[in-house]
Amino acid sequence: MIEVNNLTKKFGRKIVLNGVSFTAEKGEITCLIGVNGVGKTTILNAIMNLTPVNSGKILIDGDKIKKESYEKITFIPDAITMPPQMTIAQAMQFMQDFYNSWNQQRATELLGFFKLKEEERISNLSKGNTAKVNLLLGLALDVDYLLMDEPFSGIDIFSREQIADVFTSHLVEDRGVIITTHEINDIEHIIDKVVLLDNGVVSKEFNAEEVRENEGKSVIDVMREVYRG
Numbered sequence: 001m002i003e004v005n006n007l008t009k010k011f012g013r014k015i016v017l018n019g020v021s022f023t024a025e026k027g028e029i030t031c032l033i034g035v036n037g038v039g040k041t042t043i044l045n046a047i048m049n050l051t052p053v054n055s056g057k058i059l060i061d062g063d064k065i066k067k068e069s070y071e072k073i074t075f076i077p078d079a080i081t082m083p084p085q086m087t088i089a090q091a092m093q094f095m096q097d098f099y100n101s102w103n104q105q106r107a108t109e110l111l112g113f114f115k116l117k118e119e120e121r122i123s124n125l126s127k128g129n130t131a132k133v134n135l136l137l138g139l140a141l142d143v144d145y146l147l148m149d150e151p152f153s154g155i156d157i158f159s160r161e162q163i164a165d166v167f168t169s170h171l172v173e174d175r176g177v178i179i180t181t182h183e184i185n186d187i188e189h190i191i192d193k194v195v196l197l198d199n200g201v202v203s204k205e206f207n208a209e210e211v212r213e214n215e216g217k218s219v220i221d222v223m224r225e226v227y228r229g
């Protein structure tokens with residue numbers, strides 16, 4: 001489990017996170033939702049220890065993040081970090097050379113799932129296919145937790161659906177996934193837990209299925225209540 005406890009973060013005098021707490025379980029997809037600039041990326045960076053925080057505590061399976069933690073948690077940023085002149089095959093080789101946790105079998109399966117061609121250059125890919133390669137490079141690592149920043153942002157409906165399908169497949173099951181988004185159209189069905197962020201705090205944390213069953217409400221219904229008051 002990832003536990004985020006009372007996280008505060010300031011940039012200069014601007015308070016971006018003002019006591020954010022939530023948990024994300026293994027085997028579940030947790031979605032951090034909030035408008036642009038609410039601090040979603042900052043939270044992921046804080047979990048990975050990529051940005052200093054002012055206060056608060058983050059635990060991964062009960063431990064503070066340490067060197068070994070990077071073998072069980074990975075961060076997939078919202079833009080691909082591989083040089084554009086690389087082919088997909090070269091990017092995969094790079095990852096294999098760099099990470100002990102690279103799983104070539106899963107990578108090959110993901111290539112097929114996303115219908116990507118290894119010999120294609122990253123610079124020649126469409127936006128949707130670039131997003132898929134970016135996800136492939138992260139999902140092919142044998143890690144327990146995956147953090148993904150806006151994996152559905154700015155891509156067409158068919159690519160969104162294909163990416164959503166990968167989340168409900170065996171390629172992701174059993175892992176703990178945290179994704180961020182500012183809109184949940186087309187992806188509501190893949191989400192287990194929702195963390196709504198507003199004004200530097202968690203305004204609501206809930207299980208999507210429970211709210212659907214017990215209150216007959218969709219995630220969007222709850223968002224409307226929270227954000228529109």
Ligand SMILES: Nc1ncnc2c1ncn2[C@@H]1O[C@H](COP(=O)(O)OP(=O)(O)OP(=O)(O)O)[C@@H](O)[C@H]1O
Nearest residue numbers: 011012016034035036037038039040041042043182
């Ligand atoms: N390095 C930085 N220096 C100063 N301010 C920053 C820095 N990084 C982020 N911020 C500010 O912190 C706030 C939160 O940024 P963050 O990128 O975490 O938001 P977000 O919710 O991920 O937004 P988006 O949906 O646009 O990606 C924003 O107001 C942003 O301008």
